[in-house]
Amino acid sequence: MLRGDKDCKMTHNNESYYDDFAGWYENNREKGYHALIDQLELDIIRPLAKDGDVLEVGCGTGLIMKEIQQMARSVKGIDISEQMLEKARARGLDVCQGVAETLPWPDNSFDLTYSFKVLAHVEHIKEALQEMQRVLRPGGYMVAEFYNTLSIRHLAKVLGGPGNISASRTEADVFCRWDTPREVRSYLPHGMVFQGFKGVRVFTPIAKIHDIVGVKSVLQKAEKWALNSPLARFGGFLVAVCKKC
Numbered sequence: 001m002l003r004g005d006k007d008c009k010m011t012h013n014n015e016s017y018y019d020d021f022a023g024w025y026e027n028n029r030e031k032g033y034h035a036l037i038d039q040l041e042l043d044i045i046r047p048l049a050k051d052g053d054v055l056e057v058g059c060g061t062g063l064i065m066k067e068i069q070q071m072a073r074s075v076k077g078i079d080i081s082e083q084m085l086e087k088a089r090a091r092g093l094d095v096c097q098g099v100a101e102t103l104p105w106p107d108n109s110f111d112l113t114y115s116f117k118v119l120a121h122v123e124h125i126k127e128a129l130q131e132m133q134r135v136l137r138p139g140g141y142m143v144a145e146f147y148n149t150l151s152i153r154h155l156a157k158v159l160g161g162p163g164n165i166s167a168s169r170t171e172a173d174v175f176c177r178w179d180t181p182r183e184v185r186s187y188l189p190h191g192m193v194f195q196g197f198k199g200v201r202v203f204t205p206i207a208k209i210h211d212i213v214g215v216k217s218v219l220q221k222a223e224k225w226a227l228n229s230p231l232a233r234f235g236g237f238l239v240a241v242c243k244k245c
Contacts, residue, residue: 014080014121014174026061026087033210036220037237040200040227041116041145042067044239048141049075052111057100057132058118062088069093072112078103100128109135114143117237120177125187133189136244142192145200145239149178153236156205181233184240192242199235202226 028034042064045054049072056065059077061084069075077095079085088095098104100115100122113132122128132142148154162171179187181197188194203222210216226232 026063029063032216033204033207036210036223037200038063040223041237041239043224043227044198044241045112045114045143046071048112048114048143052140053109055103055105055110055113055132055135057103057113057115057128059088059093059095060084062091062093062095064116065093065095066091076105076110101131103131103135105135107134108137111137111140112143113140116145116239119144120147120179121175123175123177125177126189129187129192130189133192133244138244140244141195142242142244143239144184144242145237146184147176147178148234148236148238149180149183151201151234151236151238152203152205153201154178160206179238181238184238188240188242191245193245195241195243197232197235198228198239198241199226199232199237200239201236202229202231202234204236 029038045064045068049068051071051073054068054072054075056068056075056077059065059079060081062077065075065077065088075094077088077093078098078100079088079095080097080099082097085095085097096104100118101124113136115128115132119125119128129142129144132144136142164170184197185194201223203226204210204219210219226235232238
């Protein structure tokens with residue numbers, strides 16, 4: 001199979017996967033574990049988004065975008081799934097369909113590009129990061145989240161297997177890559193200055209543990225502390241923060 005044929009098939013599979021996921025994606029997301037993860041991610045990008053032009057790569061239904069819209073000058077989003085984008089458009093957000101490896105904006109268009117829970121599912125990761133860098137203005141920030149091999153989350157996935165994302169699909173139905181912190185740094189494009197890692201979901205083995213009374217509040221405090229701590233490099237979601245020269 002030619003690379004172009006393989007890429008086309010992979011893109012179609014990812015699009016179909018996320019279209020199917022769209023119906024379940026926001027279930028119970030306004031509370032508990034999912035709300036905590038969203039807030040931790042927002043804590044990373046809020047200071048970088050203030051009064052700037054912002055792009056979310058893999059915006060999904062727009063849950064993060066709608067929060068960033070309140071402080072940024074402009075916010076745009078791109079996603080592979082039209083079903084996800086329908087929900088984002090219903091929120092009045094400026095989004096379009098496309099892939100991370102080919103962003104439809106000119107060079108130097110944004111002050112911040114960010115991506116959460118998406119890049120682990122992009123096979124050609126260096127191309128995607130180069131595109132996120134290309135559309136950044138000099139001095140702008142790129143925030144890129146990866147799935148971390150050196151994490152409790154990875155161990156839980158190995159032991160527990162893929163979870164359901166709809167009535168007919170599991171997480172095994174989409175390309176997924178797990179990386180070490182060293183591997184993540186090797187993907188970063190030339191011309192990006194690595195600022196450090198943020199760690200999301202350092203202590204949480206499984207999402208349902210946040211439903212346990214008494215455990216939830218302790219874990220939330222621990223996760224908020226760990227975000228910027230020396231333990232950040234063990235986050236299940238490993239977030240690299242970089243600045244363009």
